[in-house]
Amino acid sequence: MENILEKTEKAKKRACPSRFKIRWIILLALLIVSIFTNGFGVKGLLVKQGASQEIIDNAVTFINEQLLPSGSTASLAETDSEEKIEVSKFKITIGDKSYDSFVSKDGKYLFPDAIKMAEVLERAKAKVNPQQQTTEMVKSDKPNIDLFVMSYCPFGLQAQKTMLPVYDLLKDRANITVRFCNYAMHGKKELDENLRQYCLQKESAEKYMNYLSCFVVDGDSEKCLLNANIDQKKLDSCIANTDKEYKVSADYDDKETWLNGRYPVFKVENNLNEMYDVGGSPTIVINGQVVNISPRTPENYKAFICQAFNVQPEECSETLSTETPVPSFGAGTANSSGGSCD
Structure with missing residues (x-):
């Protein structure tokens, strides 16, 4: 769900996830190794005749802009055009995915996966502004926006942070609701938080958004419940009843029910997940259409949602953050932006 604004003609069918982004897991592992060994020093990788300084600089820029999270920086330590590494290319298959891998001819170096920088950068250039979107949106007087997330998914949290200022702006003009994917990738704590947020929103959308504004920053549910002045007894009662009705804890304890034997299910909003073929966290549905908004900025979210009005309200003329x-x-x-948990 990632790089350009478009209506997804058909979201990936997800009674269970069909792919698990092994490429990025491998990449992350390699980056972590790099951090704790060379501090991202660039030295002699795939150098047969010596890459130009411009290419090496571009590679470092690519790492910083496309791969690393905010707050982490890769810097060029040194280059070594003297060490010439000849490699052989081969393919590996993991599950239903194939990856191009490389091994040095002397057997000393292994590169499990290659990032096709040119393709990634080309997709980034293809991003369009919401105003340039040509796909016709389904319109209504008061649009319905459903944001499906997993409560501990980094990219779901990113999408929630992006949506919060849009909610503040359009809460009286559109129905903006946070929903939850029908499986959890981050353990029991995610099931518990999904239940908590589901009940908070069911009780009071305004108090829920106050809680959420705190939680997406601090990740401290107890502190955020106090800040939002939540009635704990009423919340606990809703959680217990919802847990029992949808067998959340029971299914967690019964691994026979887990997706692919790996992920516990969360069936509280399973009907909506199936209706929209929700493909992971985050997934955005506007007036029944699964859409892809990239990059994730409040202004982009607002502009895209405003396309779904029959008559745009005056709030749509306000400019939100483009960060x-x-x-x-x-x-x-x-x-x-553009990552997802699926």
Whole structure:
């Protein structure tokens, strides 16, 4: 769900997730290794005749702008055009995905996966502003916006932070609701938080948004419940009843019910997940259409939602932030967006 604004003609069918972004898991592992060994020093990788300084500089820029989260910076330590590494290319298959890998001919170096920088940058250039979107939106007097997330998904949290100022602006003009994916990728704590947020929103949308504004930054549910002045007894009662009705804890304890034996299910809003073929966190549905908004900025979210009005309200003329919130918990901004948990 990532790089350009478009209506998804058909979202990926998800009774269970069909892919797990192994490419980025491998990449992350390699980046972590790099951090704790060379501090992202660039030295002799895939150098047969010596890459130009411009290419090396571009590679470092690519790492900073496309791969690293806000607050992390890769810097060039040194280059070594003397060490010439010849490699052989081969393919590996993991599950239903194939990856181009490389090994040095002397067997000393292994590169499990290659990032096609030119393709990634080309997709980034293809991003369009919401005003340039040519797909016709389904319109209504009061649009319905459903944001599906997993409560501990870094990119779901990013999308929630992006949506909060849009909610503040359009809460009287549109129905903006946070929904939850029908499986959890971040353990029991995510199931518990999903239940908590579901009940908070069911009880009071305004108090829920106050709680959420705190939670997406601090990640401290107890503190945020106090800040939002939540009736704990009423909340606990709703959580217990919802848990029992949808067998959230029971299914967690019964791993036979888990998706692919890996992820516990969360069936509280399963009917909506199936209706919209929700493909992961985040997924945005506007007036029954699954849409992809990129980059994730409050202004982009607002502009796209405003296209769904029969007659745009005056609030749509206001300009919101054009910065992308950082993924996961915390304040601040990120250099790029587009990731998902699926």
